[in-house]
Amino acid sequence: MKLFQPRTCAKFLQVFLARNAHSGSHRPIPLPPRLSTLESVQETASAREWISQFRALDIPKAAVQLSFSRSSGPGGQNVNKVNTKATLRCPIDEDWIPLWAKPELKRSPYYVSSSQAIQIVSTVHRSQSQNIDECLSKLHALLIEASSSAIKNEPSEAQKKRVEDLMRAASAKRRAEKSHRSSIKTGRKRPPD
Template structure:
């Protein structure tokens, strides 16, 4: 899979779009375009670049209702007759093994309070709004934010050139200070030896 991608960083996003579009066309086009690269962990710079490109594309997408399981019930608590008559509470369930959920994000998703281990799925509920459609959008946006956060949590940020130079300068200064302290201590020891002779 990784051998398909060019080694240049600029080509990653374009080729990911090509792969996403191809997979969407083969699946009939009825699913949203978000199939991530098959990476179980992000260890190399190339894998991290692929993950970043997918996350950047996924941020711009909305998760459609057809990709998750939705159930509705009546909201509890005060709220007037609307609460007692209309099923406005929305519960969203999404199996963690869906092909559009990145493999590298699954350990972080399993630590989430929304993860249900018995069904191996993410469960999100919303009763914030009085209308069912608004609660559906609330659940979908929460799931989207959760996936972005879980996918980004394992990314390693590369230091900038300024940060690298600063570290080099600090290391050089620390080495010089250590050498000066050692020479000072050796000079004192040499003087002690000379005084006894």
């Protein structure tokens, strides 16, 4: 029996997702770097690179679990006859979801702790396909926001210099105020008898 190596499985997943992509995008979802936290500059740079690649792609339908039901509320007889409500479920332990984004995803209102998945529902449109696209775009935006929130931006040299100058000026101002108050208090003292 031949076992699959991790790289082979990852490549298979990318090919599978590429073939089953929606809305004309046939590029696979890039697998994120296996980083649980972003501590070094190199880790942050690789996370930014993954986010920029992911931002340009759509999430394929095959990468998530979709279910459909009848919508509630106003809408005439179409509401009672057609399953237009789309419910998307995506387990957060999928390979294409970054490890560093998982704590932020768990704080999301879309997170369901009993199934450890993201659940997004759309009933905005009268069409099932439009509701599917709405759910997928919400998931895409949520993943970009969650993965970007862990990235700390380093200040530029100009910003660092400006902060140092402001701290130096504040310290000088504080010292000047203290010496001024000290001279006022000294002037109040009586001369010794």
